Amino acid sequence: MSAPELPGFYFDAEKNRYFRLLPGHNNCNPLTREGLQREEQERRRLRLLEEEAASVGTKSPRVGLNSTLLLQKRHLGLIPGNSYSRLIHELKVCSMRRQRLEVRSPDSSSPDTDNFRLIVADSACERVFTVNDVDHGGCKYGIMNFHAGSKGSLSVEMCDNLYFTNRKVNSICWASVTHPDSHVLLCLVGIAQTPGCVSLLPASLFSNSNTDQPGMLCSFKISTAWSCAWCLNPQADKNFSTGLSRRVIVTDAVTGRRQTYGVGSDVLAQQFALRAPILYNGGRSGEIFSIDLRQRARRGHGWKACRFYQESAITSVHVLQDENYLVAADMKGTIKLWDVRVTKAVRQYDGHHNEHAYLPLHVCEPEGLLLAVGQDCYTRLWSLGDGRLLRTIPSPHPASKDSVPSVVFSSQLGGRRGLPGLLMAVRHDLYHFPYSCDYGDGNALSKGC
Template structure:
């Protein structure tokens, strides 16, 4: 190539005796410094929520922009996909229904389930909601226009949006619920958790998964400790029988001389872990045998067992989030739990205004993977599709997204708008893991985008704290995507099936997206 000629888009460097493209950085100049990590974060690019989104725009405006610009939309400093913004737009406009007469029923624990029924036309499956209260009542509500077909039906009231002309339409689409006599029992103390096996509580239910049962725990009282139960959901319910009682399907597996704050179970429902005021214990649900996997002076308020069933996350009263290996040790090895001195983070010591530098904890734990939040841990949720990520909330209102591999660097994402000071409030993540929901002490219900951190919905829908929440069990699309059907179309079809339940002292609530 001739030297020194002016070529469009290039410049000539005499010292290097070659041409360089003008659009790239000029050799020898400094590049902008980009923070690097050992792993990339597929969910978030920043710990700050996006300053602009399309959720405030009309749907027609969003569709118009897509027609003009395609499936990639331009925001102030980033680009986003149309489908993501459209789903966030949908999530920001839920319809919320409250069921009359369900007060003091679902303020301690809540879990949607699938149950089998004997009917006059044969056996069928239907949706139900298993709820527990602070006063110790465990209830199974049938979901449908006539509930279970027997007993008492509860009618819904539209509480959001507060538009009178929408009420008539809301009743047409509303899911009524019902409860049969015998489908509610009084436990020995307050309910503390209701858990389903991870596989059963995800999107997919199939005939090969025959271990369908729920793990129920009670908190304990002044006269007795907490207990762990198994509720069988395998056999069909015969609600028409006059002798029916949900207590007939309850089996007490183990009892403790301490308070049980929380629990979780593995995908086979063969073992469970419980969080207590003395630490964390593993329970064999077949034999009832128990073994302590973590002991300490700080209560375990939140737990999450990973998909492998080998590791649990424990959220402590002192704000620490510990990773505990619960695999059985080889025979002949020492059975005593290893004692650790865990240093508090400087941030934690500053918040608590204490000079204490460390706390003691015994167990097979990894101190290097410890994370700290400013206050006691309220809830933990591991993500299924991004198995290295988990969400955590604290009792000061903090909601954070963490990476197991980068806990020392702090959270990857924060979620603003949550109000809490001392209450144990559940986080709930939808089956597609796009959104997280939680109530607050200000009685607001909030929905955030997990990926962007945007607060999509924040409204007062209850007169008391919405402390329990769960997205409804949704079956996957039965057919597999073919070559002509795009993945976006499948995601759009799934998004139309969003439903969620939450409970407060005022009663049981249902959310759906019309």
């Protein structure tokens, strides 16, 4: 039986007695409820890390699910190929073990101790654009190159050229100007007398070894942009969007021509559909709405192709391959799958933790997975198909607001020779969670990936 809660006191179960909570900040080592919660969270994290080390690969995300049974059912024709591949991926996800990666740098005499804040991989997951905080304020950014070796090993090399800015990087996406992922689109927040801007940077700019011309390098003066997205649909070729306060701007990167749409709140998340030139947006008001670029902007909201709402500010939107469906996350920790045809939520993914942070989500459709890092610094993986929570990965570092991990999941980390796996950047460390190769059908995985 738990002890009753007394106002101003804390009950220590180990010592079986109450202790007074000390208010204010003038006491030496005050015992506060917030501090006790942090201690309990840290004990839980350490306990989960121990359980992870002891049980990885032995726990199944579903009762009775194991590779031997799945393989038997597949040979007997009792399970479709797609379902078999998805379930094998679930088993593989639960068997991933953490490995710390060493990042090789051209300047090996000065190890990198700046904290990672964002990592965003290109479509082949051979390059990862990184943003790091620096001690004196501002940030630096560059590109890490990944190379897959034998048996799923991964080597990482930092680019030659790193760029520094005293401005904050709000949003990043890869852009295909001259060829796939040839550029990086970067939203920089203005400070003091320095205005905000959106820069389109060629990836070759970050390598001294490239003797070719860097290609298109341009900057667009745009006041504080919260989000950005690049359009891959041929009908809006070389166009990108930026989400601002009460505005959405769609810009032609070649001509600089702009189309502006007025909205009711800050636009925090954006993504273009692939088959049609339609831009999906998520606002601070909780509204999710789409813009069809084939229609001219008009006053009011008549140009919004569809509109629906979640309860809090939208932090991420992701259009699925079947573009009738969209996944959205908000600042209350709610993640929902929407059918945009009827503007109705058809599935919810429970367990994500967010109170006020700007956190992305990641959808990996070939593996049938959805990933998100919570404000509590836990990385969670769900089954995209039925919403089941498959795994919760504790951070290798104590939880704090400046140590929320940034992650990437790919079917082929490091390129064609790479295996599926998770890449995690937290503080100044980089971790790799590769699939194990001790069970499952490699042919099925290759088809699924």
